[in-house]
Amino acid sequence: MSGLRHGALMDSVYRRQRHVYDLTRKYYLLGRDPMIRDLAPPPGGTVLEIGCGTGRNLIAVGRQWPDARLYGVDISQAMLDTAQVAVERVGLCGRVRLGRGDACDFDPQALFGQARFDRVFISYALSMIPDWQGALEQAARCVAPGGRLEVVDFGQQDRLPGVWRRALFGWLHAFHVTPRADLPQAIEAVASRIGATAHGRTLYRGYAVRGGLVRA
Template sequence: MPGIVVRERLHSPGRERIPEPMVMDDAESVAYFHTGGGANPGMRAVYDLCARSIDALLPPGGRILDLGIGSGRALSAVLRRRPDVHAVGVDLAPNMLATAQELFTAEGLDGRAELVQADITALPESLAAGSWDAVSCMWTLHQLPDVEVLGAALRQIAAVQRDSGAGLWISDFARLKDPSACPAMLQCVDPDSPMGLRQDAIASEAAAFTREELSAELAAAGLGGLRCGHCTPLPYLQAYWMFGARGKHAPIGQQDSALNGQTRREAALLRWGFTAKPF
């Protein structure tokens, strides 16, 4: 890892972004991604970081709007941590939404989660004008095709946040300068991960916006001044947040009993290495 980190720091900027398809809905790909999210320690550590962060943004009995829910793993971690919370999850992909519904039903969460098929750049009025205590967008922005669509999504998020006074949590991959850094890191820290899952992570990092790009677009959308942090020693994950109109809340969530062994260690290392976080 030290050599990977040094090469990344010394690498010249200007790496080209390689977009992914905006909508991931192939049934086989959805199933593979969903299965990996339930078993891979690194992915579960990321979900845990998001759940802990959102816990600090949500008041008791709060309502959260999750944009880009995917197969539901990230929002499930929030709902399991906070049994008092209700959520609406939005995604464009029907197979992702169907998989999320199956997950929530299996975990007994379906009574607290409503799923809506919609474009996060142009939400239905019922959601855009809703009463929310938090808005989240977790590991979704890298799938947007270009900065124009990214700007549209962020303007929509800014409008919802402004009108509702909600807390805000945005997290995603961050494109590194060195294209070899992410593959080398995954080979180093997660050599037993299935090749398909590793390739998906590599493609997502290559499609991600850099911290500089995302910060600039956030500011242009009216979301300048957000608090932010990134993972270390290799900054391939980034997060931005703000507390809502009701201020910061003492985290009240329950520890995820499923975090054990390697997953617990990776979650602790990710929290420890993140430069800043809400909790």
């Protein structure tokens, strides 16, 4: 699926949902806030979220790390419009810059005047991106030397009841969400190609997976 087609699809899916997205997703997008607490950017550092959606996570980062400079990219203009309103409402518009782009091939220098970032994170977005491996590669390219990429997304529910797994995966499919079974291996492969160190683990009995890399 092309970037333009995927952007149109995401706009159609979230044009109405965006207004209640954060209220509903807080009950099952588990592991986001612990990841944010672990970001620990350097003083005055830069943080990029790929697939920033409503801006909820960037606002949480801004509150947790008040001197960080924040950037968010998303393919859905509907979500970016919601994010801009949210950022302005909490008084962070001077610290947050948002841009529209395809997670697989956006140009951060053109969007933000910044090519590399101290922290890059992706929260429950790779499971919605058709070329998710391409998005992972692009995210790694955006990490500055000594910086980190952090990812959290749906796991394979491997230590949860089978009926739960089937019900969840069926429900997610209705929203064009596909948990990536080989996400940990993909992170390791990207890390190996760029000389970075990978890490990963499952959370909540396999409900979610968290991983990332540290760039030399």
